[in-house]
Amino acid sequence: MSGKASRRIGKQDQAERKQRFEEEVLRLMDRLYGTALRLTRNTDDAEDIVAEAVSKAWSRLDELDDLDCLPGWLFRILNNVFVSEWRKRQTRQRYWEDAKQAGDIDAPEDFSLFQKLHQPFLLWWGTPEDAFVNDLLHEDIQRALDSLPDEYRVVIVLVEVQGYTYSEASRLLEVPTGTIRSRLSRARSLLQKALWTQACAAGLRSEPGDSGHDNGAGK
Amino acid sequence: MTERELSCEEVLEQLFTYLDGEIDAAGSADIDRHLERCRDCYTRAEFEKKLRLKTEQAGGFAPAPERLRARIRGLLDRY
Known part of the structure; x- marks a missing residue:
């Protein structure tokens, strides 16, 4: 994979960070949704946890130094959102x-x-x-x-x-x-x-x- | 590191743990050696690998509805 050098998000300007984040999220959307759908078995719930995960990821983006880690990080947040929601609903x-x-x-x-x-x-x-x-x-x-x-x-x-x-x-x-x-x-x-x-x-x-x-x- | 000769039963018992990458290097090498010699176990391992790959591909992908894409774009626009 080219461009492997670490990119410090914290040092990029807001617009660039947003663009990169958006590109990655949209690129991963079918995988995020597919995983969410298998976890929840419900299209509405799957959409909700993807949206929640994206929202959480964006709000905590400064915690992530290396953009190469963004995909794995997003999926971890997605799984956490699912488990948390799963528990909340007393399932x-x-x-x-x-x-x-x-x-x-x-x-x-x-x-x-x-x-x-x-x-x-x-x-x-x-x-x-x-x-x-x-x-x-x-x-x-x-x-x-x-x-x-x-x-x-x-x-x-x-x-x-x-x-x-x-x-x-x-x-x-x-x-x-x-x-x-x-x-x-x-x-x-x-x-x-x-x-x-x-x-x-x-x-x-x-x-x-x-x-x-x-x-x-x-x- | 001592090499162990595993029986087919021992290999099949540990096959999924092996495929999951949850066996230590020595144990994994023992299984590798057995699979190089035993056609039955090799065939079984290959089958489970293929099925696992299909599961990985099918389980982690579904076309996201346009409604979700629009929702995400809306979220991102608000940031």
Whole structure:
């Protein structure tokens, strides 16, 4: 990336800072909104937290020395706004209800798409698991993510989508890293189960339990 | 640093932690070595990587509605 030299925002004039901030915000808008939408599952809420995050970021822009850090900084503010709003609305109750509901979902703890799809003797040409992943549309994954209860969806959006470390996610959500690990594991299982169920519903795969290709190759 | 020979079960147990970059360098190197030798585990790891990449791409992007863009532009104009 060119222009890597640090730029001290504090030393730029107001108009230039504003222009740079605006350019970055508008450039990142689809990613900010997409992330917010996956976190909230609601278009109005997603728009609100993006607007709130942009507003907060602008008001604290002097705290940021290096403009190269602006994207990551904006996403951190976005996540903080989401978590804060989530708590404010006392969704913890719904959160736990969701978690309980998740326990009722018919998905074994270690559901694996790979185990469903893999055929060990097809080594040298397109494999069913590759075809499955290649054929997935963004909307398939978004729908599957949206089907996850809050506590699982949020963790997977933080770690897999945004690249948070376990300890960063732990600090943001104020839960132990062990909880992040277990939620991630469950979230992945639920996500893969949801993708499988969608594929079956669309007639692209045989129904779960119809034998599939569960040949034990996934160990 | 001692190298460990991992079994397939051990690798699969740690696969997602490995893909998340949450394993120390020695543990990660142990898994790398296993994946270089074991076709089954390598295939599984590649599958999970591809699915993860798709999730990353799909989960972090949605076209922002014009209404939101206008709202943000309005916010910025007020500053």
